[in-house]
Amino acid sequence: xxxxxxxxxxxxxxxxxxxxxxxxxxxxxxxxxxxxxxxxxxxxxxxxxxxxxxxxxxxxxxxxxxxxxxxxxxxxxxxxxxxxxxxxxxxxxxxxxxxxxxxxxxxxxxxxxxxxxxxxxxxxxxxxxxxxxxxxxxxxxxxxxxxxxxxxxxxxxxxxxxxxxxxxxxxxxxxxxxxxxxxxxxxxxxxxxxxxxxxxxxxxxxxxxxxxxxxxx
Numbered sequence: 001x002x003x004x005x006x007x008x009x010x011x012x013x014x015x016x017x018x019x020x021x022x023x024x025x026x027x028x029x030x031x032x033x034x035x036x037x038x039x040x041x042x043x044x045x046x047x048x049x050x051x052x053x054x055x056x057x058x059x060x061x062x063x064x065x066x067x068x069x070x071x072x073x074x075x076x077x078x079x080x081x082x083x084x085x086x087x088x089x090x091x092x093x094x095x096x097x098x099x100x101x102x103x104x105x106x107x108x109x110x111x112x113x114x115x116x117x118x119x120x121x122x123x124x125x126x127x128x129x130x131x132x133x134x135x136x137x138x139x140x141x142x143x144x145x146x147x148x149x150x151x152x153x154x155x156x157x158x159x160x161x162x163x164x165x166x167x168x169x170x171x172x173x174x175x176x177x178x179x180x181x182x183x184x185x186x187x188x189x190x191x192x193x194x195x196x197x198x199x200x201x202x203x204x205x206x207x208x209x210x211x212x213x214x215x216x217x
Contacts, residue, residue: 009154
């Protein structure tokens with residue numbers, strides 16, 4: 001969706017100032033915010049694509065003013081309310097007002113190292129042969145979805161070239177809504193910077209894009 005997260009190619013947000021030797025957590029609340037997000041993610045009530053879409057729907061002013069863990073917290077609150085785990089009044093008061101909703105599973109502390117180390121592989125058997133192969137020229141579609149997508153706004157309607165076929169993977173645009181994994185072929189696509197941003201730039205950039213985002217020129 002065209003939300004506050006889709007900042008590629010935008011201007012006037014100021015410089016990026018990396019923090020030297022930045023710690024994983026600056027404060028204890030950041031550690032707790034990450035733990036709560038991880039715990040809810042392991043319940044099985046939603047998937048990573050739905051989690052990402054929750055963050056995309058944080059109010060833009062709040063999103064841009066938030067730190068990394070604050071943004072994840074606000075996105076989680078949206079999901080918790082939508083899926084009936086808390087009410088807006090409970091979030092405001094910080095007090096439980098209704099019985100806790102059951103979940104599919106609970107992650108114990110001893111399980112966390114293996115969970116984090118294992119990740120969440122998204123590759124799947126291909127449902128059909130790929131339409132494209134390395135070396136093929138392609139274009140990207142112009143879409144303005146109200147839902148989740150992994151096609152960045154700044155790469156829409158751009159010419160590119162397939163460089164790698166990654167096989168088939170879970171399609172986020174469907175998975176974010178519980179509509180099934182709908183595996184789609186995934187490609188590394190090379191773009192000329194001048195085709196994306198204009199000017200006479202000689203740089204190239206690469207993006208991993210799903211087949212439904214691509215068209216033959």
